[in-house]
Amino acid sequence: MSRSGLxxxxxxxxxxxxxxxxxxxCVAPRAATPxxxxxxxxxxxxSLVTGTSPDALAAAGxxxxxxxxLAALSSEWNDAIVATAARLDQAGQPWVLDLTPLGSLPLDRGRVDALLAHRPxxxxxxxxxIGGFSGDGVDAAIVWGESAERVTYGGREVDVPRGSEMLAQIPGVRSAVSALIGACAVMTGPLEASLAGAAWLALASERAEEHARGPASFRTTLIDALWTVRGDEIAEYLKV
Incomplete structure (x- = not known):
């Protein structure tokens, strides 16, 4: 796809x-839910933000x-998690796997591999x-970094601006970026969805910072900024 087409x-x-x-x-940590x-x-x-109970996972359909x-999945691991990923794969539903560790605990590579097998x-x-992860053999767009600053897919690599430093003061930002990426994945392919979702929040955060007086007002202003950002502005922000 050409730059203008992207x-x-x-x-x-x-x-x-x-x-x-x-x-x-979104199966996300409780602190990220709001x-x-x-x-x-x-x-x-x-939105439907849930835990990992069998009933909650059944709603994924x-x-x-x-x-x-994975931070939420690890804290409440059960056999229904991999089965849910398998159903999503079989149904062709877009799904995003965020390999976030639970606190300082190392990621369980067996769990990671079991989920990756069902093609997020x-x-x-x-x-x-997650040391040693290269993305080789994974047929998915890979969004790299805590702030989603780089996306690779199909041999292509695109950088994403980090957005406002004030994002670090808001609990649940990483999960929220993944949620936006998931929403965009309903509409388009993996590369485009990853870029659109990550840049949407980054651009809105820069605009929100201009009017915020602290973390509380920044959070509120950020949600309003998300509402007003246009699609063409996201593409321009990415310089693609």
């Missing part, structure tokens, strides 16, 4: 999220995209958190 697709994906209000389920939900509704999507945060659409990973 820009058009990214812009379309963001506008399509706002117009069609996709239903996104911000993840607010972020999704801030871009016009619908009714979502248009699913996000699984997009994988988020920080090299410092």
């Amino acid at each position: 820009a058009l697709t990214i812009g379309f994906a963001a506008e399509a999220v706002r117009e069609s209000a996709p239903h996104i389920q 911000f993840v939900a607010d972020t999704l509704h801030g871009v016009g999507a619908r 009714g979502a248009e995209a699913v996000v699984m945060d 659409t997009i994988v988020r990973v920080h090299p410092e958190e």
Whole structure:
């Protein structure tokens, strides 16, 4: 895809999220739940943020995209998790796997490999958190770094601005970025969705910082900024 074609697709994906209000389920840590939900509704999507009980995981079949945060999965691991990933794979539903460790505990590579076997659409990973992960053999877009600053897919690599430093003061930002990426994955391919979701929050955060007086006002202003960012502005921000 040409640079201009990529820009058009990214812009379309963001506008399509706002117009069609996709239903996104996020299996995320409890501390992230409020911000993840607010972020999704801030871009016009619908949210269901759950834990990992069998009933909660069964709801994934009714979502248009699913996000699984390994920090939440690790704390409540059960046999239904891998089975849910298998169902998503078989149904062709887009799903995002965020390889976030639970606190300082190392990631369980057996669990990671079991989930990767069911072909997530997009994988988020920080090299410092999972040593030796290169993405080789993984048929997914890889979103690298805590702040989603780089995306690789199909031999292509695109950098993403980090956004405001104030994002570090908001619990649940990493999960929220994954949720936005998941919403965009309903509308377009893995590379475009990863770029659109990551840059959407980064751009909104820079605008929010201009009007914030501290973390509380920044959080509120950020949600409002997400609502007003246009798809073409996201593509321009990425310089694609």
